[in-house]
Amino acid sequence: MKKYYFGVILLLFFTNLFAQNNPFEISGKLISEDDQTPLEAATVYLQRVKDSSLIAYTITDRDGKIKLEDKTNDASANLYISYVGYQTYHKLVDLKKSKINLGTIQLQVSTNALDEIVVNAQPPITIKKDTLEFSVKSFETKKDANVEDVLKVLPGVEVAEDGSITVNGKPVNKILVNGKPFFGSDPTITTRNLSKDIIEKIQVVDTKTKAQAFSGEKGDNENKTINLTIKKENNKGNFGKLSAGAGTNKRYEFAGMFNHFDNDQRISVLAGGNNTNSPGFSFGEIMKMFGGNSIRFNSNGSFSVDGRSFGGGQGITTSRNYGLNYADKLGDGKDMSADYFYSKSSSNNNTIRERENILPDSRFFTKSNTSNYNDNDNHRANMEFDIKPDSTLLINVRPTFSYGTSETVFSQDESSFDESNVRTNDYSSNSVVNSISRNFNNDIDITKRFGSNGSFLRFSIENEIKTDTRKDFLNSVSNVYGDNPESTVRDQFADVSNKDNNFNSEIRYRIPLVGKKLFFDAEYNYQRNKSDNTRSTYDKDVSNNEFSNFNTDLSTDFKYINEQIRPELTLRYRTDIWDIRLGSSYVFRTLENQDGLRPELNVKRRFKNLQWRSNIEYKFSAKSRIELDYRLRNNPPRVNQLQAYRDVSNPLNIRTGNPDLKPTDIHQITLSFRSFDWQKGTGVFSFFRANFEDNRVVSKTTTDANYVRETTFANVNGNYTINGNVSFRKSVKIDSLRTLRFGANMSGNINKSINYNNGIQYASNVKSLDPSVDLRFSWKDVFEISPRYRLSFTRNTYDINAFKDIDFLYHAFELNTATFLPKHFEWRNDIIYNYNPNIAQGFQKSAWFWNATLAYSFLKDNATLTLKAYDLLNQNTNARRTATENYIEDSQSTVLTQYFMLSFSWKFNTLGPKGETRQGHFRRF
Missing domain, CATH: 2.170.130.10 (TonB-dependent receptor, plug domain)
Incomplete structure (x- = not known):
């Protein structure tokens, strides 16, 4: 029976593969009847006579020329030409002819009466x-x-x-x-x-x-x-899904979503939880049961949804997530939407690191082990209101609230060794941190339009209030060996309070100079960010075993102010072909730091800088365009980089600011090109970007004989980054059932960094090249396969003899398969192979990562039973090598390991036609 079954499959495969498809080419020209101008980007498409299914489509070029090529075994088909604002053209064409010339077609301007003539002819692309x-x-x-x-x-x-x-x-x-x-x-x-x-x-x-x-x-x-x-007929009713699973190693997951749509009103509720590093909101069968992290998971076990953290830690994360979404139209000109999320997560991670630190005349080595447990509890609510008193005025209000608590238990052991493997210093610490954070943010935009040529006036205001309080218990021991051994023991409590009040306002006025093509924008922006950061540190008094001795050296009382005034003028020219923007602004910025404990270190700096933005975009046609962008922007040094405060919180790495730092000027040039041929399914996407920096702020570190580091900051010139990417995509429709997609990508990067090492300035150059290819073959309802291979070359060179040039090579191969036979079954495999030959001894150089799932759908495909195998070969690892200007580091941390899980999901849908809810009836979802 099995031989007969597979024989039938093979017969169907080769029958479809060699089925007779006759090539055809349809050509012509499209113009407007009223002014005889060519119509670009009109949709030209063929539909089968028997069922109106799509055969092929294309769009007209800038000259209105039509060229539609494909293969089919249909003898005739309905040809449609659609263009916005014009009556749809229809013609029954004889596909027995290999070449069909339509001549010049004149489209008539659309009217309501004419619109009623066309039925069952919706263009695939508009x-x-x-x-x-x-x-x-x-x-x-x-x-x-x-x-x-x-x-x-x-x-x-x-x-x-x-x-x-x-x-x-x-x-x-x-x-x-x-x-x-x-x-x-x-x-x-x-x-x-x-x-x-x-x-x-x-x-x-x-x-x-x-x-x-x-x-x-x-x-x-x-x-x-x-x-x-x-669809209007599907905009009223209920739909949703429930799923739950249990597996080996005490792994579990559950998720559910309920949606109620009632035309303008929409209510959605979701809930999820797991201990498999998954958000738990992505419910699709098979690989989607992994919650989107089955393959491209984060090594630290964290994840986020729309900027909200749902992992909050590293390693293996256990999470609970609940959400509510509401949207409605409150009346004429009044819309609102809101959502609320609650997330609770606990994560556990252990990391080992081995670092080779490079000095101009020597090298030293550090080894560290860290253990981190993090427990988070977060609430977040977002709201948005749109108010339109009339057709020319819009008021948009977006308030956001958040509240969170967390507890972190952290321990670390680190040791340094010289080139003879002699221990020079070590450091161990244990800490417990409890924190509470509150945040309120509100954005208001008020936009008033004038006339019909694009003139408007907008006033925007944003205010953010954040508070963060922490209770930090620390116990640490640091030892420095050598000729003058020294030991520092700390048993401390720190009471930390951070308060931020950020305000940003903007007024913008647009004046049309030439119709709807040339505009002049005038803008004024005022921004003020204020932070109050206090850290009160107390040493334990051994006489009463209480934290009562105030430690001034490890305590801070800072008030930061970053105030900015920015007037800006912009000229913009826009047509169907050109989009040109030229803008310039002048920034008046004041940075101020007040030190309540050390008033002699107060600093106040004022900066004035010119910023520039120019952008030119040219459309060759509806299929391709090129864009050139130049920006000059200015980044001031951070206030904590300017202040001369000596931070001795880590006795083995002491940091001190530099009040003489200058702002960094960044020149950025970007060139991009995009082209997609709808007819041939071919796309080319590329970009080139170069950044050149003057007065870049870098760390300046000196290391003594015992490898105790002193760090400050300095300005350097000569830093630049040049990178680019070229991507090619090709889609081939073999027949109505089978599609082949091919992709090739090449990205490269050149980076030059000027840095300091033990007081000596040097330059490092990093060059990398990353080619990749991928393929996707899809046979509808039968089989899918998607292989991908990526190679990465990296070379680090230095202009100082003490630093040895370094080469890196990295391989990655991915294979995703899906089989949809027999009926109601779906079997997927996601396989990754990583090979890193440059990793240090003791770290895993290569690994296979294989996830496999098998699902069976029943009850009219509304219920699904899924068996999932995670890390089938039990080789999951996140060993990695990192190279910077002055060190090479190998690291490895906790990852999710092999487990098997059986899951059940059920979906329901009562969305009915024409806004009617069909009670008790379930349709496929």
């Missing part, structure tokens, strides 16, 4: 100026697909195993549902829990604030936002 829109039903996926599955098949979109998304080489940093946040816009919560069936369109735009979108400004061109539009 380009509306800066918005790229995909019709979800035009892209085939496996059954029961979620949003992430859809994103993986969209042209120009890449989804990594950890759930991170890029569009045409740009990272996605925000995901919205019907224009509103969905649990803080965390990608995996949204993409892995919303079904394809309820989504109508996926829109991609440059990331913008609400105020920028309202005023029509260009947003953040470095990041993208995805907006998921839910």
Whole structure:
């Protein structure tokens, strides 16, 4: 029976592989009927006559030319041409002909009456100026697909195993549902829990604030936002999922999400917990049960959701997480959204380090062992209100609250040795720290538009109040050996209080100079950050066994002030082809530190600096563009780098500030090019960036004969970093069932750093090259395989003879497979192989990391039973080597090891048609 079964599979494979597909080429030209101008970026697509499924599509070029090429065994098909604001063109074409010339097609301006003529003809891709829109039903996926599955098949979109998304080489940093946040816009919560069936369109735009979108400004061109539009008939009802699992080594996980949609009102509740270093919110079957960390997990065991820490420590983390999200329209011109998160986590980690420290005339070695236990308890609430009194005024308010407590138990043992392996000093410590943190932040944007040419006035204000109090118990012993041995014993208690009050205000006015093409912006910014940091340290009095002896040397009472005034002028020119921005600002900054215990060390410095920003973007067509960006920005030294306070908290590494430091000028040049051919499925994405720094602030350390270090700070010139990346993507649709995606990437980096070592200035040069290739073959409902190989070359060279040049080589191979046969079964394997031949003796040089899962779906695919094997070969390691200008370090810490887990999940969906809730009926989700 098995032989017959596999024989049928092989027969189907080769039958599909060699099925007769006739090539065709459709050409022509598209112009506007009213003014006879070419129409660029119109969508040209073919649909099958029998079921309206998509065969192929492309977009017109700048001259309105059409070129649609593909293969099919259909004898005829429906051809549609769609362009925003125009009537959709339709023609039944005979595909028996290999070449079809449509001639010149004149599109008529759309009217309501004409719009009613077109039925069942939704373009797969629509380009509306800066918005790229995909019709979800035009892209085939496996059954029961979620949003992430859809994103993986969209042209120009890449989804990594950890759930991170890029569009045409740009990272996605925000995901919205019907224009509103969905649990803080965390990608995996949204993409892995919303079904394809309820989504109508996926829109991609440059990331913008609400105020920028309202005023029509260009947003953040470095990041993208995805907006998921839910079908109107699926915007009322309930859906969600529950899952739980138990495994060997006392491993467990549970998670649940409930969603209630009622048109404008949306309520979502989630809960999760585990001791497998997972956020617990990503519920998709198989690899998604790992919570997005099955492969690209953090070696320290931590993770975050929209900037909120859910791990809070290193090693192995046990977490509990609960959340509530609410969004609603409160009336005409009034929208609101809010979410609340509670997270509790405990983490445990042990780390060993071996470091080779490089001096101009010698070397010494340090070995350390650290143990860290951390327990966190956090609450966070976010709210957002949009108020539109009329069509020209928007008030956006975004308050945020957070409260957290934590306890950290830390111990460390460190020893230093000379080149003859003779111990020169050692240090051991044990500490217990209990802390409480509170934070309130509120952002307000008020935007008023004038006329229809893009003129607006905006006033923004942001205020943040933070407090952090800590109780720190420390017991330490440090020993210095040699000719003059010395020992320092500390048994202390420190009462720490940090208070921050940050204020930032901005007013901006835009004046249109030439229609909607040339604008002048005037901006004024005022910023004031104030910090009160107090540390009261008490030594234990042996006579009464109480912490009552105030230690002035280890106590501080600082008041920091960073005040800035920044006027800015910007000229912006924008057309369909060009986008040019020229802007300059002048910064008046005051840095002040008041030392309540040592008033003679008070410091106050004033800086005046010019900043510049220019950006030029040119669109060759809707498919490709090039961008050149230059920035001159100024970073002042930190106040604690300026103050002459002598920090002796670590007696083996004493730090002192330098009040004569100058600000750092940073010149940054970026050149990027992006091109994607929709017809051929080919994309090229590249960037080049160079940073040159004047007066960079660096540490200046001297080491004595016993390797006790004294550190201060100094300015240096000559630092620069040059890096670049070229990525090529190719997607080939073999037939209606099978797709092949290929990717190649090359990144490089050149870094020159000027530093000090024992008072001697030197330069280090680091050059690295990282090529990688990846492949993804997908056979719908049958099989998927995705291999990836990455190689990393690094070379460190120095201009001082005492430092030896260093070469590093690193290999990484990944293989992800998925099998969907027999029916209702899904088997996935995620395999990683790492090889680091340069690691020191005693550390693991190579390791295989293999996760495997097998899932069975039943009850109409609403229930799933999953067997998961984590680290199947029991070789998981995070051994790594780090090289800097003056040391080489090998380290290894606690990682999650092998376990097996059986999980059960159940999903439900009562979203009904046309806003009707279908009680008691469950559909696939």
